[in-house]
Amino acid sequence: MLDRSIQELESSSLARIASATTPEALEAIRVEVLGRKSGALVEISKGMGKLAPEERARIGKLLNGAKQNLETALEARLQEFAADRLARKLDAEWVDLTLPPPGPRRGHLHPITRIQREIEELFVSLGFTVLDGPEVETEYHNFDALNIPATHPARDAQDTFWLHGGHLLRTHTSPVQVRGMQTLGPPLRMIAPGRVFRNESVDASHEHTFYQLEGMMIDREVSVAHLIYFMKTMLTAIFRREVSVRLRPGFFPFVEPGFELDILCLICGGEGCPVCKASGWVEQLGCGLVHPNVLRMSGIDPEEWNGFAFGLGLTRLVMMRYGIDDIRWLQSGDLRFLEQF
Numbered sequence: 001m002l003d004r005s006i007q008e009l010e011s012s013s014l015a016r017i018a019s020a021t022t023p024e025a026l027e028a029i030r031v032e033v034l035g036r037k038s039g040a041l042v043e044i045s046k047g048m049g050k051l052a053p054e055e056r057a058r059i060g061k062l063l064n065g066a067k068q069n070l071e072t073a074l075e076a077r078l079q080e081f082a083a084d085r086l087a088r089k090l091d092a093e094w095v096d097l098t099l100p101p102p103g104p105r106r107g108h109l110h111p112i113t114r115i116q117r118e119i120e121e122l123f124v125s126l127g128f129t130v131l132d133g134p135e136v137e138t139e140y141h142n143f144d145a146l147n148i149p150a151t152h153p154a155r156d157a158q159d160t161f162w163l164h165g166g167h168l169l170r171t172h173t174s175p176v177q178v179r180g181m182q183t184l185g186p187p188l189r190m191i192a193p194g195r196v197f198r199n200e201s202v203d204a205s206h207e208h209t210f211y212q213l214e215g216m217m218i219d220r221e222v223s224v225a226h227l228i229y230f231m232k233t234m235l236t237a238i239f240r241r242e243v244s245v246r247l248r249p250g251f252f253p254f255v256e257p258g259f260e261l262d263i264l265c266l267i268c269g270g271e272g273c274p275v276c277k278a279s280g281w282v283e284q285l286g287c288g289l290v291h292p293n294v295l296r297m298s299g300i301d302p303e304e305w306n307g308f309a310f311g312l313g314l315t316r317l318v319m320m321r322y323g324i325d326d327i328r329w330l331q332s333g334d335l336r337f338l339e340q341f
């Protein structure tokens with residue numbers, strides 16, 4: 001008699017456990033069936049008193065077996081609920097980890113900043129100081145001190161943003177170097193990266209605001225050989241491979257002799273291609289030995305000291321490295337463009 005009621009209770013409880021839909025429903029079954037005080041199993045066990053000892057042992061075993069199975073079934077069903085809840089939670093909270101994280105997106109260094117920092121690190125490792133200076137300059141520091149007299153065409157050509165009061169927006173970073181010569185004095189090694197301004201009509205290869213990097217070394221007995229060594233070292237670092245350079249005569253009021261420096265075309269190896277306009281060489285920068293007038297005007301005796309100087313368009317370098325065909329992208333602020341870097 002007790003056996004059957006135990007088996008019936010067990011099988012009906014197992015069925016109810018299997019069809020329970022909430023942890024609360026399970027808990028109710030557990031209390032009702034396994035409850036210590038008034039659980040169904042306990043009720044049955046109360047009937048064991050009047051049984052023969054061997055019968056009591058047998059029923060006792062049945063009861064424990066039923067109790068074990070029911071507790072196991074309850075625990076397993078609870079685990080299913082937990083797994084189900086987690087699966088729903090994962091579903092609800094699934095995020096495409098390939099998507100950028102919500103909230104502020106990770107910033108990017110602007111390609112110009114990236115290349116400027118590379119060149120700065122290189123020159124600092126070569127004992128150069130990185131100088132900065134005012135973007136609003138005096139006519140003296142931007143022109144006169146650079147041996148560019150008032151009448152000199154370079155002054156006009158360099159369409160300058162003149163400001164009230166005779167100041168101007170610097171057209172090159174050379175005035176920074178003039179200030180460097182005045183404050184640091186020889187011997188000196190310095191570079192001056194930064195923004196420069198030219199009142200030019202904007203198109204795919206001209207901007208009114210662009211970035212330059214100029215540099216110079218003043219010491220005793222500085223020769224063109226020193227100039228070539230430092231330019232080769234810099235360009236090899238920038239293009240991350242050995243470069244061949246050549247100098248061509250070039251005129252700049254602030255250097256004598258002045259040169260245009262070319263590198264052997266990295267695309268065609270000198271054979272001739274559209275990049276080098278079939279010349280095999282690509283112009284990189286202007287340079288030369290600092291004009292004695294420039295040294296003298298900044299208090300440096302050209303009889304005792306001399307030096308080399310160079311200037312390159314950082315913006316142009318970035319366009320070459322990343323194959324950017326329109327200069328206007330660089331100051332467009334267009335995230336689609338900037339996020340590529």
Ligand code: 2U9
Nearest residue numbers: 174177178212254286287309310311312313
């Ligand atoms: C001082 C003395 C000499 C810097 C120089 C160049 C030649 C040059 C251009 C390169 C591309 C400007 O951005 S660009 O258009 N610059 O070609 N710059 S020598 O000579 C100096 C500078 C400062 C005191």
